[in-house]
Amino acid sequence: MLKQDEEKFPIEQTFSDHSVGAIEETSKGGWSNFIDSFKPLPQIEVDPNLSDIEKANILSAKSPLQRSLKSRHIQMISIGGAIGTGLFVGSGSALSSGGPASLLIAYFITGIMIFCTVHALGELAVTFPVSGSFNQYNSRFVSPSWGFAMAWNYVMQWIVTLPLELVAASITIKFWNSKINSAAWVSIFYVLIVGINFFGVKGYGEAEFIFSLIKVIAVVGFIILSVILVSGGGPSHEVIGARYWHDPGPFHSGFKGLCTVFVTAAFSFSGTELCGLTAAETENPRKTLPRATKQVFWRITLFYLVSLTMVGFLVGYNDDRLLGSSSVDIASSPFVIAIRDNGIKVLPTIMNVVILVAVLSVGNSAVFASSRTIASLAQQGFGPKWFGYIDRAGRPLVGVGITLLVGLLCFLAASSKQDEVFTWLMALSGLSSIFTWGSICFCHIRFRRALAVKGRGTDELPFTSGAGIWGSYFGTLLNSLVLVSQFWIALFPVGEPPNAKVFFEAYLTVPVVIFLYLFHVIWKRKQFVLFFRAKDIDVDTGRRETDIEVLKAEIAEEKAYIKSRSIFFRFYKFWC
Known part of the structure; x- marks a missing residue:
């Protein structure tokens, strides 16, 4: 099935386990090697008689992305990769709309959902460490039309995140200097992100290792400080205790207030699935991915539930500073408010540095996630073939270029229409994570079903989900319930009459996903499949251990x- 000029580009060389895409350059100088690194790798030719799904499975398994991510990269990305503006800033609006009890309940339920989802993804990614990862699983285990909708949904989720985070970074700087035009800071941060991704997956891995380490230290430090402040160890020696749970109280706006927190919780956990997307670029996924998957439990417990419990003790939900209209309003960060209110002078500045690091980290992850997904679109036949351009250094150049091109929207930071533009950009990706996580759980259910129908069991799997198959059923159900609850909130917002604009700002992702699905159905109507029968699902292509x-x-x-x-x-x- 695979045809290649083995004398010029041996398969063992082109697709080695440690440096996929590395081509020996002995006769040229450093500059020539640098220029040549941007040339495309030789394309794999696949038997034209195969079906689209079979072609996609082979191309995803043989993708020439570099396997440069080491164990330390994966571990740190899994621990701190999802700590971003959703936790540091977005939790403020969630506290304001639901109260401390709603905050904990929503994040706890979302945490259970994430635990089930990441374990399901870990099982799939360790078994099939393919390019595109969970985006490819949708078209493999469910149907091509669903895979098309989910892949483009994931691209939208991350491609609009880059300009949003760059603007957030420029707003963060205003904490120290509000006189310099935002466009100047946006330019600096844009060049920084371009530079990091210029070095390919290794640049991403090293940057995320440093970013994540800083975020982890900051959250642990905040938790320790919070315990001291609540116990009366602050400058005023006042015991705060559970004061804000009594006045103004644990809940705000009742059950509807609780429902409003789920979208913020989902946004906060966005990026948790990135350890699965790195599977094709990991040196030894069988060893590193299971550890990264298991650590999600500690990340949810320590960095979200514990830190937000302390936030609920230190900040009341009726604090006017929490009501920032922008999701990137640094003044609305409950972490900064808690430190300021207790008379500590230097730490608010340090926390804002951490928030800036978190913002840049999310922007960096946005380029990584969207560029790899764009490359996988070509491999699955969901986009033009040139989307899949990968150079000799293993960089998906076209994917990176498209992401950075959309990232230029960040210069709208200097426009008077900035808020309106970014509100709709956020609406495009608002519920994308819910669809992604629900689909991962459903793919796991379909995979286990295919194994059972073929008379095979979990004894052949290098790693099995700690939540099991029932965890995936539970994860699918929870994601579905979140979509239903958000439809109710979008249709009847808290304290407002029904409004079409408010509805689409909150729920635009759903009609977009439906449109993408129907578009593919019409486009491929002669080959339309509602979903694959379990006996027809391929459970072998893409495994690194073939025996x-x-x-x-x-x-x-x-x-x-x-x-x-x-x-x-x-x-x-x-x-x-």
Whole structure:
């Protein structure tokens, strides 16, 4: 099926386990090598008699993206990658609209949903570490039309995030200097993001390692400081305790207020799935991805539930500063408010530096996620072939270029229409994460069903979901309920009469996804499939370990070794 000039570009060289796409350059100088790195890798030719899905599976499995992400990159990205403006800033509007109890309930339920989703994704990504990852799973395990809708939905989610985060970074700077035009700061941050992604996946990995480390230290430091302040260890030595849970109270706007918090919670957890998207660019996904998957439990518990519990103790939901109209209004960050209110002078500045780092981190992740997804669109036949241009350094250049081109919208920061433009950009991607997570859980259900129908079991899987198949059913149900609750909130907003503009600002993602699905159905009407039958699903293409019997023996040996160790070791291996 695969045809290639093996004398010039041997498959073992072009698709090596450690440096996919690396081509030996011995006779040229450094500058020539640099220029040549932008040339395309030789294209894989696939048997034209294969179906579109079979072609996509092969191309995704043999994608020439570099496998440069090491274990330390994956671990730190999994721990701190999702800590961003959603937690540091967005939690302020969530606290204001729902109260501290609603904040914890919504984030706890969303956390359970994320736990189930990431474990399902971990099982799939370790088994099939393919280019495009979960976007490719949709067209593989569900249907091409659903895969088309979800892939373009994911592109929209991240491609509009870059300009939003660049503007957020410029607004953060106003904490120190409000006289310099925002466009100047936007230009600086834009060039920084371009520079990071110029170095490909290695640049992304190193930048995220540093960004995530800073964010993790900041959140842990805030939690320790909060415990001291609540207990009366602040400058005023006043015991705060549960004061704000009594006055103004734990809830605001009742059940409807609780429902409004779910979108903010989803936005806060956006990016949790990125460890799955890195599967094709990881040196050893079988070793690194399971650890990254397991650590999601600690990330949810420590960085979200504990820190937001402390925020609820330190800031009341009726604080006017929480009511910032912009999701990037740094003054509305409850983390900054909590520190300021307790008379600590230097730390608000430090926290704003951390928020700036978080903003740039999300912008960096936006380029990574959208560029890889754009490349996978070409491999799946969902976009022009030139979308899939990958150079000899393993960079999806066209995907990066398109993302950075859309990122130029950030210069609207200097426009008087900035708020209106960005409101609608955010509306495009508002519920995208809910669709992505629900689809991941459903793909896991379909994969397990396909294995069962073919008479095969989980004993051949290098890693199995800690939440199991029922966790994926639960995750699918929770995501569906969130969509239903948000429809109610969009149609009947809190404290306002029904309004078409408000509805589409909150729910625009849903009609866009329906449009994308129907567009593909009409485009491919002769090949339309509602969903694949389990017996027809391919459960082998894309595996790095192709000898199933050898893999089973290795897995059985590993399980026997863990079982032979102490209960403490077994506990550690299950959760870490």
